[in-house]
Amino acid sequence: MSPTIFFDFDGTLALGDGPITAFAREISARMNDAEFIDRADAALAAFASGEHSYRDGYDAVTSVALAEGVDRDVIGASYNASRAILGSDGAAVAPPSGLAEFFERVGAQANLELATNAPGSGVVAVLESWGVADVFDAMHFSVGKPEGLEPVLTAALDRGPVLSIGDIFEFDLAPASRLGADTALVGATASSSAVATTMRGASLADLYDEIIAWVAASTSSSAIPNTTSPERSN
Numbered sequence: 001m002s003p004t005i006f007f008d009f010d011g012t013l014a015l016g017d018g019p020i021t022a023f024a025r026e027i028s029a030r031m032n033d034a035e036f037i038d039r040a041d042a043a044l045a046a047f048a049s050g051e052h053s054y055r056d057g058y059d060a061v062t063s064v065a066l067a068e069g070v071d072r073d074v075i076g077a078s079y080n081a082s083r084a085i086l087g088s089d090g091a092a093v094a095p096p097s098g099l100a101e102f103f104e105r106v107g108a109q110a111n112l113e114l115a116t117n118a119p120g121s122g123v124v125a126v127l128e129s130w131g132v133a134d135v136f137d138a139m140h141f142s143v144g145k146p147e148g149l150e151p152v153l154t155a156a157l158d159r160g161p162v163l164s165i166g167d168i169f170e171f172d173l174a175p176a177s178r179l180g181a182d183t184a185l186v187g188a189t190a191s192s193s194a195v196a197t198t199m200r201g202a203s204l205a206d207l208y209d210e211i212i213a214w215v216a217a218s219t220s221s222s223a224i225p226n227t228t229s230p231e232r233s234n
Contacts, residue, residue, distance in 0.1 A: 001160035002111055003218035004137075005211070006153070006176070008166030009116040009123055011056055011187045012204055013099070017044060018092035019082055020057035026078035027065050039064050050192050055168050086122030087129060095130050096205035102212075103135040110215045113156070114139040115149055115164075117171065145171035153179050161218040163211065165204065169195050182214065 007013055024040035043060040046052040054060040058079075065075050085091045096102075103112065112135055116123065120141035127133035140152055149164075153176055156162045162179075166172020167187030173195070176183050182198040184207055190200040198214075201207045 001218075003109070003161045003163070003215055004111040004113060004156040004159060005106065005215075006113050006115045006149075006156070006162065006164040006166075006172075007204075008168070008172045009114060009118055010058070011167035012165055012172075013095060013114075014093035014126065015096060015203070016093045017057055018090070019086055020044065020061060022082035022085060022091040023058065023079055024061045026081045027061070027070060027075065030074050030078060031068075031070060036064075036068075039068075048188055050188070055170065056187070080119075083119060083122055087126040093126060095132070096203050098205060098208065100131050102205075102208045103132050105212060106215050107135045109219055111137045111156070111159070113137055113152070115143050115145070115152060115172075116141060117143055117145050117148075146175045149175045150179065153181060157181060163198070163214055163218075165207075165211075169193060169197075173197060184211065 010019070021041075024037050027040070028034060028036040040061045043052065043054070043064045044057050047054040047057060047060045052060070054063060062075055066072075082091055087093060106112065114136050118141065120139070123141065124133055124139070143149055143152070149172070153162060153164065157179060162176065162181035163184060164173055164176035164181055165184040165186065167185070167189070169185055169189070173183040173185060177196075185193060185195070185197045185200040186202070186204050186207065190202055193200075199207055199210050
């Protein structure tokens with residue numbers, strides 16, 4: 001049996017608020033409201049501190065825009081414009097520490113797949129700049145999570161154990177949990193979320209050893225627990 005690990009991109013592999021700030025700038029320009037950026041930054045800070053239960057930074061900025069009556073078409077155009085400069089100085093991101101070495105280790109024993117709701121534009125170029133684009137056995141863009149994640153998870157479960165890693169439980173992990181796969185929650189909500197997950201940490205880098213152990217267990221005859229208590233953190 002061949003284990004598979006699914007990785008989300010934004011907030012999981014790509015760290016930093018650069019693309020989200022670029023998104024806010026694009027909305028601000030289209031609204032002709034320079035102060036929108038300040039209000040968006042306040043929402044991002046509230047999310048990062050746990051004061052507000054936004055799904056992620058994009059949801060924080062989008063929620064502020066919608067509350068102020070910004071048209072969804074304007075929001076969509078702003079998002080697309082921000083993704084077009086992904087990885088540039090205007091929308092900078094960085095990988096978790098030691099990502100390439102980690103991928104080299106786990107990729108020797110597990111299938112690695114990328115699954116993101118983001119369009120492919122810019123993502124592959126960023127992964128190439130980090131030297132990790134070639135490690136993926138498959139890349140899935142504009143997936144339509146949460147529902148759109150289930151078919152690719154189901155296909156992988158037919159081959160063996162599955163671990164789904166992401167920063168939004170509702171989108172990245174809930175479909176996997178429903179199908180009986182293992183889950184890893186990372187990012188701003190990992191320490192406060194009450195949902196049950198197999199593992200969790202502030203960053204993917206905090207889980208490298210645990211994921212490597214999961215792969216080793218998955219390729220042996222040893223059984224591993226499907227979930228741990230919601231209080232567990234790493």
